[in-house]
Amino acid sequence: MLYHPFRSELWKLFGKKRTYIGFAMFLLAQNAISLGFKFTTATAQIERVLNQNGYLGETFITAPTIAVIMMVMIAIFLLPLYSALVGGDFVAKESEDGTLRMILCRPISRWRLLTVKWLAGCVFSALLVLALGGLGLLSARLWFPWGGLFVFAPEQSIFSVFNTQDGFARYLLAQVFLIPEAVTIMTLAFMFSCFNIKPAAATILAMSVVLISFILQHIPYFRDYHNWILTYHLNIWVYIFEETIPWWRIGQSLSLLVGFNATFFMIGATVFHLRDIKS
């Protein structure tokens, strides 16, 4: 019952050029960062940190290590932007263009329509994350050798080194746990998109919520309220790089993210259901 409308949503989504902005920017950004690491002294600092901790630093200046460093920064800044850009388009752009009115002449219910749109958004979010991981690794591999993985994330108190095989496995697993971040931000923008506003406004509102949440998360005085802060739960993928993966912490954040997503979707769907769709 949902298959054909869902397929249609994918055709619409992947038929537009702006859907690919995120993929193109990842490619550009990751190549630029890789070149930066290759032709500056940045890698020397990584080596120094490793050497000071008793490791042979140069063996960890590898494609996976550079790819993870890039992933951290891109996951904080670029991934939310492109997820919000697409999520903000889903309903608001169709409403602005007038195609929503064409669809709503059809017997499909508004709830079902939103469900297939959201599912298409989840597919996009997953592909965006996989592109981020895949293109990052490819860009880094152009300039750095394959090998072990070193991850340093002071905020999460992570200092880990892995051999080639384990490092690659952790890298792949981290991609899977980055998907909820992209989906959640997409759903947040999707919720705003259901209001009677322009698509750009939906994207900006979603990004504002993410940035305000990020700011609150980094004000030390709010540490006791971390569980209430959205971005605190978005970075669960970083914990995959702990020597012993804290599954309880990941599970706790995942369950809260499910709640956030359900809340965003329900608010958006309720607003959309009550709206009058006019020309």
Place this chain on the structure above:
Amino acid sequence: MMIELGGVCKRFGRRQAVDGLDLSVPAGEIFGLLGHNGAGKSTAIGMMLGQVWPDAGQVRLLGHDVFSDRYRALEKVGAIFETPAFYDYLSGWRNLEILSSFSAPTPRQRIYEVIEWVGLKGREHHLVRTYSHGMRTRLALAQALLPNPSLLILDEPGDGLDPEGIHEMRHTILRLRRELGLTLLLSSHLLSEVEQLCTRIAVLHQGRKVFEGSLKEAREHGGWWRLRTPDFNRAVAVLREAGFIHDARDGEAVRLAPPATSDQVVRHLVNAGIAVCEIAPEERSLENFYLALMHRERAAGAKAD
């Protein structure tokens, strides 16, 4: 009944867009919905398609409530709007596949048939952004016909079309009724088109229905009769005295005072010794009828204020 609206009301903020609208459109008709901009036509159509929530009243299409049984009410309904919007970056064919997927899976053969019927064959795989206005209108018609509808709702379909496009649209609407046996609801500003196409009309003014009837009734509306007699002034005086007429004008027209009938008038004049050469209901153009109706409504509104 294909369309039934009962006591439908809708308010946007302080503006009453539709006020107690009752409407019935039986199968097989081309029904015209007339009114100025902001009269409530598009809001009424929006409620018929379940896009606008009524504050009160009931909206039924094909015997099913649009809001509680949306699927069955809209399953066999097609609609075209004044500016049909498509996914311009996709082909016409892909647009049809997408829009039909929100009704039910549509076989490729059906899409081919409809494309051929509307005359888009050979251009269906081109991007919609390369289509002319006329081709977009045909694509809009194609998407409306895909679910094999019994009822087609056309909201200002002639807007933005050149005279040739309007001629084509009129021809198509007649084909739809003749070849496919559809019931059509046509909302339009083009009174001449409505006059040529519609069997019945309703006129909306400030959200209220101020007239509903056949075109013949509309043309005769007002009770004016053409009266040719050798002494018109005397005839008017005699008829006024008898209470048979309300008004007279132009030396050739009288407005009967109900329940007076034409045969009573003739009999009375002949008895008074006045010959009657001709008496016939005065038929007005739809435009004249519409303008007179609007004038009357505005005057009534001003008086009420």
